[in-house]
Amino acid sequence: MSSRRSSFRRREKPAFERFKDHCRHFTAFMFSNVGIILLVTFYIIGGAFIFQSIEIFEYERLKSEKPHRFIARNFSGECLSRIWELTAENISFFDHHAYRRRVNDVLLDYQRAIVKKQLKGPDVEQWSFSGAFLYSLTVITTIGYGNITPHSECGKLVTILYAIIGMPLFLLYLSNIGDVLAKSFKWIYSKVCLCRICPGVAKRRIIRERRKMRQLARALQMHDMENARGSSSYTSTSSTTSSNSSSSEYTRSSRQSSSLVDIQYTESDSDIEREIRGSTDEITVPVTVCVFVMVGYILWGALLFGRWEDWNYLDGSYFCLISLSSIGFGDLVPGDRVITADRDKVEVSFILCAIYLLLGMAVIAMCFNLMQEQVVHNIRAIKRGFKACFRCRTS
Amino acid sequence: MASKFQRKPSPGGTVGMGGGPSSVSSTPSNQPRKRVKRCCRNFVTFMCTQVGVGALIVIYAICGAFAFMHIERQFVDETAGHVMELRQNCSQQLWSITEQHNIIDRRRWTEATNDVLREYQSQIAGVVKHGYVGRSPEQIWSFPAALMFCLSVITMIGYGNMVPRTPWGKGFTVIYATFGIPLYILYFLNMGRVLARSFKFLYRSLHDCTQEHPRLDRMDALEGGVGMTRKKVIVPSTACLWVIFFYVLTGTVMFANWEKWSLLNSFYFCMTSLCKIGFGDFVPGASLTTSADVNAATQKLQEDISADPAELAQLQSVAADQHSKLAINFVYMLLGMGLVAMCRNLMREEVRLKAREMREDAKLCMEDTRLRFVGCCGNPRDAYEDDYY
Numbered sequence: 001m002s003s004r005r006s007s008f009r010r011r012e013k014p015a016f017e018r019f020k021d022h023c024r025h026f027t028a029f030m031f032s033n034v035g036i037i038l039l040v041t042f043y044i045i046g047g048a049f050i051f052q053s054i055e056i057f058e059y060e061r062l063k064s065e066k067p068h069r070f071i072a073r074n075f076s077g078e079c080l081s082r083i084w085e086l087t088a089e090n091i092s093f094f095d096h097h098a099y100r101r102r103v104n105d106v107l108l109d110y111q112r113a114i115v116k117k118q119l120k121g122p123d124v125e126q127w128s129f130s131g132a133f134l135y136s137l138t139v140i141t142t143i144g145y146g147n148i149t150p151h152s153e154c155g156k157l158v159t160i161l162y163a164i165i166g167m168p169l170f171l172l173y174l175s176n177i178g179d180v181l182a183k184s185f186k187w188i189y190s191k192v193c194l195c196r197i198c199p200g201v202a203k204r205r206i207i208r209e210r211r212k213m214r215q216l217a218r219a220l221q222m223h224d225m226e227n228a229r230g231s232s233s234y235t236s237t238s239s240t241t242s243s244n245s246s247s248s249e250y251t252r253s254s255r256q257s258s259s260l261v262d263i264q265y266t267e268s269d270s271d272i273e274r275e276i277r278g279s280t281d282e283i284t285v286p287v288t289v290c291v292f293v294m295v296g297y298i299l300w301g302a303l304l305f306g307r308w309e310d311w312n313y314l315d316g317s318y319f320c321l322i323s324l325s326s327i328g329f330g331d332l333v334p335g336d337r338v339i340t341a342d343r344d345k346v347e348v349s350f351i352l353c354a355i356y357l358l359l360g361m362a363v364i365a366m367c368f369n370l371m372q373e374q375v376v377h378n379i380r381a382i383k384r385g386f387k388a389c390f391r392c393r394t395s
Numbered sequence: 396m397a398s399k400f401q402r403k404p405s406p407g408g409t410v411g412m413g414g415g416p417s418s419v420s421s422t423p424s425n426q427p428r429k430r431v432k433r434c435c436r437n438f439v440t441f442m443c444t445q446v447g448v449g450a451l452i453v454i455y456a457i458c459g460a461f462a463f464m465h466i467e468r469q470f471v472d473e474t475a476g477h478v479m480e481l482r483q484n485c486s487q488q489l490w491s492i493t494e495q496h497n498i499i500d501r502r503r504w505t506e507a508t509n510d511v512l513r514e515y516q517s518q519i520a521g522v523v524k525h526g527y528v529g530r531s532p533e534q535i536w537s538f539p540a541a542l543m544f545c546l547s548v549i550t551m552i553g554y555g556n557m558v559p560r561t562p563w564g565k566g567f568t569v570i571y572a573t574f575g576i577p578l579y580i581l582y583f584l585n586m587g588r589v590l591a592r593s594f595k596f597l598y599r600s601l602h603d604c605t606q607e608h609p610r611l612d613r614m615d616a617l618e619g620g621v622g623m624t625r626k627k628v629i630v631p632s633t634a635c636l637w638v639i640f641f642y643v644l645t646g647t648v649m650f651a652n653w654e655k656w657s658l659l660n661s662f663y664f665c666m667t668s669l670c671k672i673g674f675g676d677f678v679p680g681a682s683l684t685t686s687a688d689v690n691a692a693t694q695k696l697q698e699d700i701s702a703d704p705a706e707l708a709q710l711q712s713v714a715a716d717q718h719s720k721l722a723i724n725f726v727y728m729l730l731g732m733g734l735v736a737m738c739r740n741l742m743r744e745e746v747r748l749k750a751r752e753m754r755e756d757a758k759l760c761m762e763d764t765r766l767r768f769v770g771c772c773g774n775p776r777d778a779y780e781d782d783y784y
Contacts, residue, residue, distance in 0.1 A: 079512060080505065080508055080509060080512060083489065083508060084504075084505070084508075103486040103489050103490070104482060104483070104486050107482050107485055107486060107515070108482065110512070110515075110516075114516055114519045114520060138672070139672055142551070142670060142671045142672050142673075143553070143672070144552075144553060144667065144671075144672035144673045144674045144675070145555065145674070146554070146555045146673070146674035146675035146676055149674045149676040153659055156659060156660070156663045157659070159663070159667075160662075160663065160666045160667075163666065163667070163670050163672060164666075164670075167670060314562055314565055314566065315565070317569070318565045318566075318568070318569060321569050321572065321573075322553065322568075322572070325551060325572055325576055326551045326553075326671065327547070327548055327551050327552070327553030327572060328553045328555065328673070329553050329554075329555035329558045329675075330553075330555035330558075330674075330675060331555060331558040
C-alpha cells in the first residue's frame with residue numbers, strides 16, 4: 001500500500017512540474033537576495049543625494065541670510081598688527097630675549113585661534129557625492145565615523161529618520177546574505193572535507209554494523225532482564241505491563257534483524273551517495289575555521305587599505321576591525337588624504353571601501369551564523385551527556 | 396482503562412509535576428519542599444545570569460579604563476614639542492627679519508612677516524589635521540573619559556572623540572573589542588529577554604485591569620476565555636514604540652539640562668547613540684573637566700596674577716560633580732541598550748505571529764484556488780483516479 005502510494009506520487013510529478021519548481025526557487029532566490037542588495041544600494045545612493053542637497057541648500061541659505069558670519073576674522077592681520085606694535089615699542093632698546101618672549105605670546109594666541117578654527121570649522125566641501133555616500137553608508141551600518149556630520153537641523157532630523165528606516169533594511173540584508181554565504185561556505189567546506197572521507201567510507205560502514213550488533217545484543221539482554229522481572233512479580237497489573245513490553249521488545253528485535261539483513265544485501269552506489277549527502281548536510285563548520293576566515297578577511301583588508309591610503313599595517317588592521325565591528329572611531333577614514341588631492345580618485349576609493357564594508361559585514365554575519373550552529377550543537381551534545389549521566393545516577 | 400485510571404488524579408494534583416507512576420507514589424509532604432527548591436534554583440539562576448553578566452560588564456569596563464589610562468598616558472606627545480619648535484622658529488625668523496630690515500621700511504617688513512605668518516599657519520593646520528588637539532595625554536585620558544571610551548568600544552558606538560594613538564593602544568583596543576563585544580552581546584540578549592518578560596507581565600496586568608468588566612460577562616464561555624488569554628500575551632508594536640519614545644525623550648531632557656545642548660541636538664545624540672551609530676560630534680564626555688585641567692588651571696593661576704580665582708573654584712566644583720553625571724550616563728546607555736533589545740524581542744514575536752497567520756491565510760487561499768481549478772476541469776483527474784483504483 002505505502003509503496004504503491006509512493007510510486008503514484010512520483011508519477012504525479014512529471015518533468016514539467018519539476019521545471020516549474022526550479023523556476024519558482026530561482027525566482028525566489030533572485031527576488032530575495034539580489035533584490036535586497038539592489039534595494040540597499042539604491043537606498044544608500046538616494047540618501048547620498050538627499051544629504052548632499054540638504055546641506056548645500058542650508059549652507060547657501062545661511063550664507064544669504066547672515067553674510068557676516070561667513071566673513072572669517074583676519075587672524076593673521078591682527079597678529080601682524082600686534083607684532084608691529086611690539087616692534088615699534090622696542091625701537092629704543094634692542095632686547096633680544098624680551099622681544100622673542102613677547103612675540104612668542106602673540107604667536108601662541110594666534111596658534112590657539114588657528115586650532116579652534118581648524119577643529120570647529122564646518123566644511124561644505126566635505127559634502128561631495130562621495131562624502132555623502134560614505135556618510136549614508138555609515139549611518140545604515142551603524143559605523144558612524146563622524147568625520148562628516150550634518151550641522152543643519154533639517155539634516156539632523158533627516159538623519160534620524162534615515163537611520164530608523166535604513167537599519168532594519170540593513171539587518172534584513174545581513175540576515176539574508178549571511179544565510180546564503182553560510183550555506184555556500186558549508187557546501188565548499190563539505191566538498192573539501194569530503195575528499196578526506198572517501199577512503200573512510202568502508203570503515204564507517206563497518207563501525208555502523210558493529211554498533212547495530214551491539215544494540216541488538218543490548219536489546220536481547222534487556223529482554224532477558226524484563227522476563228526475569230515479569231516472572232518474579234505477583235500483581236496482575238505489573239505482569240500485564242511486562243508482557244506488553246516483552247512483546248514490543250520481540251517486535252523491535254525482529255525489525256532490527258530484518259534491517260540488518262537488508263543492509264547486508266543492499267550495497268549499491270545510490271546508497272553510498274545518499275549516505276554521503278546525509279553526512280555533508282550534517283557537517284558543522286568548526287569555530288577555528290570561522291575565526292580564520294574573519295582574521296583572513298581583516299588582514300586582506302589591511303593589505304588593500306595599506307596600498308590605497310598609505311597606512312601602516314597596524315593602522316590598516318586597526319581600521320578594518322574597528323569598521324567591521326561597527327565601532328567606527330573615525331580617526332582613520334579612507335579618502336581623508338584623497339579629498340584634498342583629486343576628485344576622480346575619491347570615487348574609486350569610496351566605492352571600493354563601501355563594497356569592502358558591505359561584503360565584510362556579510363562575511364562576519366556568515367561566520368556568526370556558523371559559530372552559532374556549532375555552539376548550539378555543542379550545547380545539545382553536553383545536554384545529552386548530562387541527561388545520560390543523570391539517568392545513570394537515578395537508575 | 397488502567398492508563399485512564401492512572402492519569403485522572405494528575406490534574407487534581409500538582410499541575411507542574413509530570414504524569415506517571417512516580418507522581419502517584421510521592422507523598423504530599425514533598426510538594427512544598429520541591430516548590431521551595433525550585434524557587435531557590437530559579438533565584439540562583441537569575442542572579443548568576445542577569446546580575447552576574449551586568450557586573451561582569453561593569454568590571455570589564457573599569458579594568459579596561461585603567462588599562463587604557465596606563466597605556467595612553469605613556470604616549471609621548473611629539474606634536475606638542477613640534478608645535479613649540481615651530482613657534483620658536485617663527486619668532487626667530489621674525490627677529491631676524493627685524494634685524495635685517497630697518498624699522499623705517501614698514502612695507503617690506505610687513506610683506507616678509509606676512510609670509511612667515513602664512514607659513515606658520517599652514518604648518519599649524521597640518522599638525523591639527525594629524526590629530527593635535529592642544530591637550531596633553533594626561534588631560535585627555537582621565538578615568539571618566541577612559542570609562543566612556545571603553546563603553547563606546549564594547550557597545551560598538553564608537554564616538555571617536557578620543558582614540559588611542561600608540562601602537563600598543565591600538566593593539567589593545569583590537570583585543571579589548573574582540574573579547575568585549577561578545578560579552579556585550581550576551582548582556583544584550585539576556586537583558587532583552589528579562590525586560591521583555593517583565594514588560595509582558597506588566598502589560599498583561601494592565602490589560603486585565605482594563606478588561607475586567609467584559610471578562611465577567613464572558614465568564615461562561617470557556618472557549619472565549621482561552622482565546623482572550625492567548626491574545627493578551629502578545630504586546631503590540633505601538634506599546635514598544637511608545638516605551639522607546641519616552642525613554643529617548645527622558646534622555647533628551649536630561650542631556651539638554653546637563654550639557655547645555657539644544658533639544659534637537661540632545662535628541663539627535665540619544666538617537667545616534669541608542670542606534671549605535673555614534674558620530675562623536677556630540678559626546679557627553681567632551682565637557683568633562685578633569686583633575687589635570689584643575690592642575691593646569693592652578694599652575695596658570697600661579698604663573699599669571701591676573702587670572703581669576705573664582706574661575707578656579709568653579710572648575711574644582713564642576714570636576715567633583717562629573718563622576719555622578721558619568722555614572723548616570725553609563726547606566727542610561729546600558730539600560731537603553733537593554734530596552735532596545737526588549738522592544739526588538741517583542742516586535743519580533745508579533746511579526747512572527749502575523750507571518751504565521753499570513754502563511755495560514757495564503758495556504759487556505761491556495762487550497763481554495765486548487766479546489767476551484769479541480770472543479771473546473773476534473774475529467775482527466777477522475778479518469779486517472781479510476782485507472783489507479
